Amino acid sequence: MTVNLEPAHTHDFAHPIRAVAVIGSGPTGTPAARHLQDAGLKVRLFERQSQSGGIWNWRPAASLPLSVPTPPPSVGAFTPVIRQGGTYEDPDRKEREHFNPPNPCYWNLTNNVPTTTMAFKDYPYPEGTERNVSHKFLADYVHNYAKHFGLDKLASYNTRVEKAEKVDHKWRLNLRKVVDEGNEKAREEQWSEEFDAVVVATGHYNAPYIPPLNGVDAWAAAWPTKVIHSQGYRVPEPYEGKTVLLVGIGTSGTDIARDLDPYVEKTYLVGRNKLRGPPAYQRQRKLQRFMVPEKGESVAEIQRFVPPNLGQPIEEAEVELTDGRILKGISEVIFATGYQYSFPFLPSYHSDYQGVRSERAEKHPLVTDGSGVLNLWRDVFYIPDPTLTFIGLSVNTSAFSSFEYQSISIARVLSGKAKLPDEATRWADYAQLVKEKGEGKFSHLLNKDGERSYVRDTVEWLNRDAQWSGAELIEGHSPEWLAESDKMQELLAVKYGITPEQLQQISEEINAGDGQNQDAISKDFETAAEETNARAIEGLARRVGAVKA
Numbered sequence: 001m002t003v004n005l006e007p008a009h010t011h012d013f014a015h016p017i018r019a020v021a022v023i024g025s026g027p028t029g030t031p032a033a034r035h036l037q038d039a040g041l042k043v044r045l046f047e048r049q050s051q052s053g054g055i056w057n058w059r060p061a062a063s064l065p066l067s068v069p070t071p072p073p074s075v076g077a078f079t080p081v082i083r084q085g086g087t088y089e090d091p092d093r094k095e096r097e098h099f100n101p102p103n104p105c106y107w108n109l110t111n112n113v114p115t116t117t118m119a120f121k122d123y124p125y126p127e128g129t130e131r132n133v134s135h136k137f138l139a140d141y142v143h144n145y146a147k148h149f150g151l152d153k154l155a156s157y158n159t160r161v162e163k164a165e166k167v168d169h170k171w172r173l174n175l176r177k178v179v180d181e182g183n184e185k186a187r188e189e190q191w192s193e194e195f196d197a198v199v200v201a202t203g204h205y206n207a208p209y210i211p212p213l214n215g216v217d218a219w220a221a222a223w224p225t226k227v228i229h230s231q232g233y234r235v236p237e238p239y240e241g242k243t244v245l246l247v248g249i250g251t252s253g254t255d256i257a258r259d260l261d262p263y264v265e266k267t268y269l270v271g272r273n274k275l276r277g278p279p280a281y282q283r284q285r286k287l288q289r290f291m292v293p294e295k296g297e298s299v300a301e302i303q304r305f306v307p308p309n310l311g312q313p314i315e316e317a318e319v320e321l322t323d324g325r326i327l328k329g330i331s332e333v334i335f336a337t338g339y340q341y342s343f344p345f346l347p348s349y350h351s352d353y354q355g356v357r358s359e360r361a362e363k364h365p366l367v368t369d370g371s372g373v374l375n376l377w378r379d380v381f382y383i384p385d386p387t388l389t390f391i392g393l394s395v396n397t398s399a400f401s402s403f404e405y406q407s408i409s410i411a412r413v414l415s416g417k418a419k420l421p422d423e424a425t426r427w428a429d430y431a432q433l434v435k436e437k438g439e440g441k442f443s444h445l446l447n448k449d450g451e452r453s454y455v456r457d458t459v460e461w462l463n464r465d466a467q468w469s470g471a472e473l474i475e476g477h478s479p480e481w482l483a484e485s486d487k488m489q490e491l492l493a494v495k496y497g498i499t500p501e502q503l504q505q506i507s508e509e510i511n512a513g514d515g516q517n518q519d520a521i522s523k524d525f526e527t528a529a530e531e532t533n534a535r536a537i538e539g540l541a542r543r544v545g546a547v548k549a
Helices: 029-038 094-099 135-148 216-222 251-260 279-289 400-414 423-437 447-469 479-485 488-495 500-524 528-532 536-548
Strands: 019-023 042-046 086-089 159-167 170-180 185-195 197-200 227-229 243-247 266-270 296-299 302-305 318-321 326-328 332-335 388-390
Touching (some): 019 029, 019 159, 019 170, 019 185, 029 135, 029 400, 170 197, 216 302, 488 500
Parallel strands (some): 019 197, 227 332, 266 296
Antiparallel strands (some): 159 170, 170 185, 318 326
16 A cells, blocks of 8 residues: 655654653564664663563473463453562462463474565674574574664563553553562562653564354363464474364464474364455465375364363364364364454553453554554554554564564654654555555555565655654665565475475466456455455544544
8 A cells, every 4th residue: 555655744742752662572672672772762671571582482381271262352361460579489380471471482483484584784694594494593683683782781571561551641651570589489570660652562473362163162171281272382292193173274374284294193274265365365375275284184164163071082072064074083173373463551452342441441442353453554653642653563574674664663753853644644544554455454464565565665754754854864675685585485385395396386276266266256355354344444434534523
């Protein structure tokens, strides 16, 4: 989509921005802290892990059993007990695991875009770095970046933001820190700090989503350690000789299925019978359907998990599919069904009507059903109040690199070296986004062409404003970066053991299927908005009308 980056009227902050809080120190918050500091702002970085690195930090412990059905986004997946401070007993580390649950990082996890396209500015990867590297390599890269730019000095690690709220013109953060006092005890501290602006860099892989399939709650209650989300998957060896039901054939589902294949007896893979979304997204999903490993079998969608009998082994339980088939003999169930967008520390910006709500709910919520984040300009600036910003919501991008451009735009705007368009223009741009993509997950979907357009527009905007602000010009994607990015499909083929000839054949089959189904698709859905949120345009019209009034 195109946005108005050279508006007639611009936004002026009512109060000067001097102090900024960054929540999260993964590959999004870490560069944000660097660029905010470089812009002359006072920065505090809050991270609930003991170091930077985000989801790339490996921990062998699996996440605790999840509540099924999934809690609403305003609650989040893991809700720790809040104490008044001091030292407490925690011999099994259960409370500390709730405070800082393990990441969705399995041992064989690697990047799925060329590594060289994921480099931060002024901090290249070592010469000779492979296009596909381990999670440890990427975690170390972020750790070293933080150390190189002195970001550890800005950070409060082992710290959660329990609540962030706007009080008058300041953001007040209620903070909680938990540190080890040996293996069996922990010490807790609580305090508050105030800031002029907040950058939310918590990512969107911290609230696992399990769909409310008929009977799944009974299965989860009967076998809590055998019905898990992919967030809790770590290594394939425990699945040796077993039959696994893997729900979801997206990126994680495909990865895990191939990881399991040398060990399992069989894997049943469940995906949607009908693909939805923009053409590029559908092509990606179709490509993944061709990645089913040797011991994998794609089956129809799940009609229901048949309620188990008391004391019944999971292998004797049944799963009924929509085509009438009954699956039996399943030993483990893994839901690779994605995540909710969830910010429990911003309760007044949620509108799911189920969780613990703030007494003061915002007129323009950020999150409703958790499928996406609403009311943002360029996926970053909260339209009614751009002192609240987000990084890392966009998907199907080169991640580190893409999010750094968002970081730079935030630093420039908050430091007064670039201007936002006025609120009416921001709402108009958002209306166009909703018209094209809807308000669900596809609103954050960029893909290769979308990412390049986004970065090009960002560079043009910031460099234009640099002419009057005196800020340093920034460079966009280099020819070398673009050439490497063009090798995305080649990387995926190598990662999944597919030859170039096989990849070409798969592409031809997908193209042939697209031609046959195009008429049916166009009749069912004219835009992605219809697929993700049928009421999005109507709802947005009401909000835009309210602003104009």
